[in-house]
Amino acid sequence: MRRRGWVAGWLGAGALVLTACGGGGEGPPRHPSESETARPSPGPTGSPSAKPAVTRGDGAELIHRESGKGSAQNPAFAPDGKSLLFTVFHGGYNEGAAALRVLPLANRDGRDSRKAVRDLLDEHDRAAVNLPGSSWRPSAGVTFASDRAGKDEIWVLRPGGRPEQVTEHPGNSGYLEPSFSPDGKWIVFQESVEREDPDEKSALTDRSALGSLWKVRRDGTEQTRLVNGPASRTDNREPNWSPRGDRLVFQRRELGSDAWALYVMNADGSGVRKLTTVAGEHTDASWSPDGRSVVFSSTTGGLALPKIFVMPVSGGAPVQVTREPGTYDGAPSWSPDGRWIAFESHPGSEDRPTSLWRVPVPGKQ
DSSP states (O other), X not given: OOOOOOXXXXXXXXXXXXXXXXXXXXXXXXXXXXXXXXXXXXXXXXXXXXXXXXXXXXXXXXXXXXXXXXXXXXXXXXXXXXXXXXXEXXXXXXXXXXXXXXXXXXXXXTOOHXXXXXXXEXXXXXXXXOOSSSOEETTTEEEEEEOTXXXXXXXEEOTTSOEEEOXXXXXXXXXXXXXXXXXXXXXXXXXXXXXXXXXXXXHHTOGGGOOEEEEEETTSOOOEEEEOHXXXXXXXXXXXXXXXXXXXXXXXXXXXXXXXXXXXXXXXXXXXXXXXXXXXXXXXEXXXXXXXXXXXXXXXXXXXXXXXXXXXXXXXXXXXXXXXXXXXEEEEEEOTTSSEEEEEEEESSSOOOOEEXXXXXTTOO
């Protein structure tokens, strides 16, 4: 049976006071792995936490782990940097129903993050999924994709309000991965058809499944296609709006190829330019707060598992940020003060529940 979620009041530009519809429960204690150590680490404002944090060999700090099969994914900072929006998939990595949750970062005092986290929207037989990066704006609220109306559409949550549907479209495609323009008046998103094809080669050459990019006003008007995937024979995904509002970063693969690269273009769809020119899989891109760099997940350099990288939008070599052996690191977001990168991670190559971590931006601590 479907259980309807609800939202309580918001405080300020980024802080939320929420009553959970079923918050994160207690799970068995977990001891650090051989590559993790427990040591005091600075809190988000630089003050030491009252309780030692779990940190990895590369300096990344654990900020939240769900209990049981819950997979915490897609971290996105609040506009004031004091909270973290994320998606939790209840059945494992990208599996089952999905909820939106918010984790306060300030004044945690070493508390178990599962006690602090609150549900923003949790409908147990539906999926609500945010995109890392610019999915939360001060006055516009949060934008996300959800099948709560029967198929994947774009939705928003106004401050203190209830979910509002932005798009409604025919056909079998889904509208996914939305992000806000800086003023919160526009939303950019992908249109794609998800197919389960056991023949990988056939799936890669299926022209009808290639993703397109659109933008739409927050009130649902003026929907405009920016990139036509099938017509351009390219698969385009995960668009993120720049802090200045003039450009978009997204990932693309060519028809028949499984190699993802990062591209930037103007907000009107013109001036498409390839950003990553080195070998590897490059995905999950979002912007630095000054708009000069992007952070993303990549296997460049022959890595067996993706790690977090940053690079200037003007071009240049990617700089590796995370280096923990044997872990997948993905879906990064840059904090508004420019000091931290939050990301999802799990050990090993198999899809399994991820936890949320943060790592200092090189040269910013």
